[in-house]
Amino acid sequence: MTINAVEMKNISKSFGSVKANDSIDFSVKKGEIHCLLGENGAGKSTLVKILFGLYNKDQGQIKINNKPVKINNPAGAIKEKMGMIHQHFMLVDRFSIIENIIAGQEPTRTWGTSIDKKKAAVKVKEISQNFGFDLDPEALIENLSVGEQQRVEIMKALYREAEILILDEPTAVLTPQETEELFEIMESLKEDNKTIIFITHKLNETMEIADRITILRDGKKIGTVNKNDTTPQKLANMMVGREVLLDLEKSSKNPGKEIFSIKNLSYKNPVSGLELNEINISFKKGEIVGLAGVEGNGQLELEEIIAGLKAPDSGEILFNSQKITKVSTRERRNMGLAHIPSDRNKYGLVGNFSLAKNILLGSEWNPEFKNKFMIDFDYLNNYTDQILKEYDVRFSGKNSRASELSGGNQQKLIIGRELSRGAEFVLAAQPTRGVDIGAIEFIHRQLLKIREEDKAVFLISAELDELMSLSDRILVIYEGNIVARGKVEDFDQEELGLLMAGHSREER
Amino acid sequence: MAFNKNLKEILYSVAAIISALLLGALLIKLSGHSALKAYYYLFYGAFGSTYNIAQTFLKTIPLIFTGLAVAVGFQSGLFNIGAEGQLYLGAFAAALAAIIFSNLPGFILIPLALAAGALAGSLWAAVPGILRAKTGAHEVITTIMFNYIGILLTTFLLKNYFKEEGPVDQTKKIAEQARLPELVANTRLTWALFIAIFVIIIIYYLLNHTAYGYDLQLVGENINAAEYSGVDSDKVIINTMLLSGGIAGLAGSTMVLGVLHRFITNFSPGYGFTGIAVAVLGRNKPLGVLFAAFLFGILESGGMSMQLFAKIPADLMTIVQGLVILFVAAPSIFKILKNKSGIFRGDNS
Numbered sequence: 001m002t003i004n005a006v007e008m009k010n011i012s013k014s015f016g017s018v019k020a021n022d023s024i025d026f027s028v029k030k031g032e033i034h035c036l037l038g039e040n041g042a043g044k045s046t047l048v049k050i051l052f053g054l055y056n057k058d059q060g061q062i063k064i065n066n067k068p069v070k071i072n073n074p075a076g077a078i079k080e081k082m083g084m085i086h087q088h089f090m091l092v093d094r095f096s097i098i099e100n101i102i103a104g105q106e107p108t109r110t111w112g113t114s115i116d117k118k119k120a121a122v123k124v125k126e127i128s129q130n131f132g133f134d135l136d137p138e139a140l141i142e143n144l145s146v147g148e149q150q151r152v153e154i155m156k157a158l159y160r161e162a163e164i165l166i167l168d169e170p171t172a173v174l175t176p177q178e179t180e181e182l183f184e185i186m187e188s189l190k191e192d193n194k195t196i197i198f199i200t201h202k203l204n205e206t207m208e209i210a211d212r213i214t215i216l217r218d219g220k221k222i223g224t225v226n227k228n229d230t231t232p233q234k235l236a237n238m239m240v241g242r243e244v245l246l247d248l249e250k251s252s253k254n255p256g257k258e259i260f261s262i263k264n265l266s267y268k269n270p271v272s273g274l275e276l277n278e279i280n281i282s283f284k285k286g287e288i289v290g291l292a293g294v295e296g297n298g299q300l301e302l303e304e305i306i307a308g309l310k311a312p313d314s315g316e317i318l319f320n321s322q323k324i325t326k327v328s329t330r331e332r333r334n335m336g337l338a339h340i341p342s343d344r345n346k347y348g349l350v351g352n353f354s355l356a357k358n359i360l361l362g363s364e365w366n367p368e369f370k371n372k373f374m375i376d377f378d379y380l381n382n383y384t385d386q387i388l389k390e391y392d393v394r395f396s397g398k399n400s401r402a403s404e405l406s407g408g409n410q411q412k413l414i415i416g417r418e419l420s421r422g423a424e425f426v427l428a429a430q431p432t433r434g435v436d437i438g439a440i441e442f443i444h445r446q447l448l449k450i451r452e453e454d455k456a457v458f459l460i461s462a463e464l465d466e467l468m469s470l471s472d473r474i475l476v477i478y479e480g481n482i483v484a485r486g487k488v489e490d491f492d493q494e495e496l497g498l499l500m501a502g503h504s505r506e507e508r
Numbered sequence: 509m510a511f512n513k514n515l516k517e518i519l520y521s522v523a524a525i526i527s528a529l530l531l532g533a534l535l536i537k538l539s540g541h542s543a544l545k546a547y548y549y550l551f552y553g554a555f556g557s558t559y560n561i562a563q564t565f566l567k568t569i570p571l572i573f574t575g576l577a578v579a580v581g582f583q584s585g586l587f588n589i590g591a592e593g594q595l596y597l598g599a600f601a602a603a604l605a606a607i608i609f610s611n612l613p614g615f616i617l618i619p620l621a622l623a624a625g626a627l628a629g630s631l632w633a634a635v636p637g638i639l640r641a642k643t644g645a646h647e648v649i650t651t652i653m654f655n656y657i658g659i660l661l662t663t664f665l666l667k668n669y670f671k672e673e674g675p676v677d678q679t680k681k682i683a684e685q686a687r688l689p690e691l692v693a694n695t696r697l698t699w700a701l702f703i704a705i706f707v708i709i710i711i712y713y714l715l716n717h718t719a720y721g722y723d724l725q726l727v728g729e730n731i732n733a734a735e736y737s738g739v740d741s742d743k744v745i746i747n748t749m750l751l752s753g754g755i756a757g758l759a760g761s762t763m764v765l766g767v768l769h770r771f772i773t774n775f776s777p778g779y780g781f782t783g784i785a786v787a788v789l790g791r792n793k794p795l796g797v798l799f800a801a802f803l804f805g806i807l808e809s810g811g812m813s814m815q816l817f818a819k820i821p822a823d824l825m826t827i828v829q830g831l832v833i834l835f836v837a838a839p840s841i842f843k844i845l846k847n848k849s850g851i852f853r854g855d856n857s
């Protein structure tokens with residue numbers, strides 16, 4: 001008989017009227033990497049928080065190593081040899097790795113008596129070496145990257161002899177490179193017969209690392225499958241609950257004439273100090289140009305400069321051969337610029353406004369929406385209905401406010417608004433961030449449709465899959481410099497990942 | 509559904525007023541007075557006779573203007589605490605206009621004086637608006653300072669250039685034809701009431717049905733989204749202050765043309781400040797302001813007779829007034845608290 005490291009039976013949990021978990025059965029074999037897959041809000045976090053004693057379940061039983069247990073709080077879970085790595089780390093910045101790891105472990109003594117610390121240091125070193133953590137135990141937390149801090153959290157759990165590790169969307173905060181490193185650590189933990197519950201909503205990560213996969217949707221368990229018996233397509237369908245087209249059909253077509261261009265553009269961010277250096281990009285009709293980069297390498301600055309929200313220090317922007325470097329945002333929009341902003345809550349939406357008033361954003365002075373002096377609400381409402389339908393925005397009531405939509409639907413609303421204006425140049429920044437795969441598929445198809453219509457798209461993204469499947473040409477930005485550029489065929493994913501992390505092409 | 513929501517808010521407000529009055533009754537009782545008698549005189553003072561009703565409206569009018577002025581600012585995210593100063597400038601300018609152009613006929617002179625008051629209020633508010641837009645100087649600070657400057661400036665100008673002979677610091681009376689016609693004889697309740705309601709309607713349409721109002725609210729709701737969509741938020745901020753100041757100015761000019769018939773130093777019992785409470789109570793909506801100002805009017809004129817005839821001490825009266833305001837404003841307070849506590853909701857989806 002195989003041992004089930006974790007067995008959860010008939011688990012239910014409601015928050016008010018929301019059934020976050022609905023009679024879920026979930027079991028994890030000892031020594032496997034079990035992926036918990038589902039869209040945002042599917043109930044993944046709730047399930048593991050119940051397991052770790054952070055939430056009380058409404059009903060259900062839990063067994064650990066085939067033995068029934070009652071877990072009322074995280075301390076109880078740690079006693080059962082579980083460890084959970086949250087998205088928000090719980091480390092003390094000013095302390096070293098080792099101090100953070102042993103903190104709270106020696107409750108009777110003031111920690112840090114030299115003998116204990118030495119003993120602890122030995123153990124930490126051991127863990128670090130065995131599993132390839134590659135960290136100096138004396139380093140201060142404040143000097144570590146996000147990925148390294150995450151590793152400290154894992155070491156902390158291991159130091160407390162965790163046999164079952166729960167990682168709730170650990171890759172959401174990681175660069176592609178860091179994700180790879182995490183996966184290596186997970187593999188070596190598996191070799192040591194540790195059990196891992198890995199939460200994600202990303203298919204490629206699932207297919208790469210999981211042994212078995214449990215899919216949740218709307219609080220219900222849809223099924224558990226072996227990785228080797230499934231495909232990304234099947235997983236996607238189970239996650240979304242309908243047929244999803246993962247493989248996009250991109251027609252081969254020749255780009256037309258240049259419509260938008262950026263020439264020798266430089267800018268220094270006075271707050272962060274980040275500098276954009278002599279950026280040159282040309283955009284042609286019927287072409288998607290992708291800008292790859294880990295967030296914070298100048299994409300946001302470039303986006304804001306193109307949209308007219310910030311003025312560059314030097315350089316020029318041309319739209320239809322007209323200099324628009326000093327032209328206002330409103331005029332740029334009137335000339336045919338559409339902007340899907342990377343920060344949809346900051347820029348793209350007004351949470352307290354109705355859906356119709358959000359559709360009106362930027363068009364309120366447009367005669368199309370006016371009836372003499374007044375806004376023509378009848379017309380606006382009809383127009384809104386059309387867009388919501390065409391762009392498949394799901395909302396609960398006619399008078400919903402934008403803040404009441406889910407992230408994916410908010411994004412579709414913004415995209416509907418921006419693309420329905422007949423723009424010539426579409427600035428699409430992180431268009432699918434935080435969006436479920438059903439909506440991602442839809443957004444990708446819309447961008448390809450725009451390309452078919454011979455418009456130019458500037459796709460700024462941190463998602464390699466997205467960049468590779470949509471772009472005609474790709475540029476890589478690192479610390480404000482374009483460090484590589486070429487046709488999409490000239491890159492592979494791994495190389496892009498390295499370039500984004502600051503390795504130069506020759507290094508490989 | 510929007511209608512339902514409004515109905516709910518109205519029902520809530522009525523329930524809040526009743527609960528506040530009940531609690532007030534308890535306090536009155538505890539302090540050894542008759543609650544029944546007190547409320548009888550409250551009602552009597554507010555509605556007991558034509559004269560009393562007129563007094564209630566009279567107290568309501570300036571608060572409609574100042575409440576609306578503050579509400580318009582709030583809608584754009586601006587905290588205009590300077591309505592008091594803008595009101596003084598408006599009153600002074602209206603009085604001057606009426607005195608200087610006293611040979612014009614009424615149908616020209618009255619609009620002219622009203623407009624002079626609105627314009628003066630606008631300009632007085634424009635300075636903090638420009639400072640906010642161009643330098644980021646917070647309007648709370650600047651409008652408060654402009655209150656002092658405005659009130660003292662009018663006093664200074666009056667004393668040095670426009671003072672009528674006599675012990676009181678006031679201008680001479682404005683011409684007969686410059687005075688707003690009375691609705692009820694000998695009450696000083698004038699056409700100002702209709703002007704106030706007219707302005708409420710105009711602002712309602714402006715806010716809810718025009719691109720100008722859309723931009724104004726947009727800047728208040730999300731200034732980044734405003735900039736993103738191409739709105740010049742500096743311009744909107746300055747324009748909003750102009751509008752807000754203009755409305756506050758009208759509070760002053762209607763006082764002069766309808767009630768005082770001259771400018772008198774320190775004539776306002778703080779209409780500009782009470783306007784802040786009116787705006788909050790009215791949820792910063794034009795119609796809400798209308799009702800809130802009316803409620804204040806009732807409490808003012810009813811409170812007077814409660815003191816006079818039921819011998820309720822002034823402090824107790826103030827407590828009852830405060831309770832009503834607190835209860836009606838409670839949802840806004842709860843909303844703020846709820847939003848705050850939202851921060852603590854765990855979330856790592």
Ligand SMILES: Nc1ncnc2c1ncn2[C@@H]1O[C@H](COP(=O)(O)OP(=O)(O)O)[C@@H](O)[C@H]1O
Pocket residue numbers: 015018019020038039040041042043044045046047853854856857
């Ligand atoms: N603490 C909470 N209070 C109220 N609702 C919650 C809470 N935690 C989760 N939910 C709701 O339960 C559902 C499932 O959430 P969650 O388990 O976080 O999903 P996932 O981790 O799969 O994205 C969602 O609808 C979410 O809004």
Ligand SMILES: [Mg+2]
Pocket residue numbers: 044045046168169856857
């Ligand atoms: Mg989650």
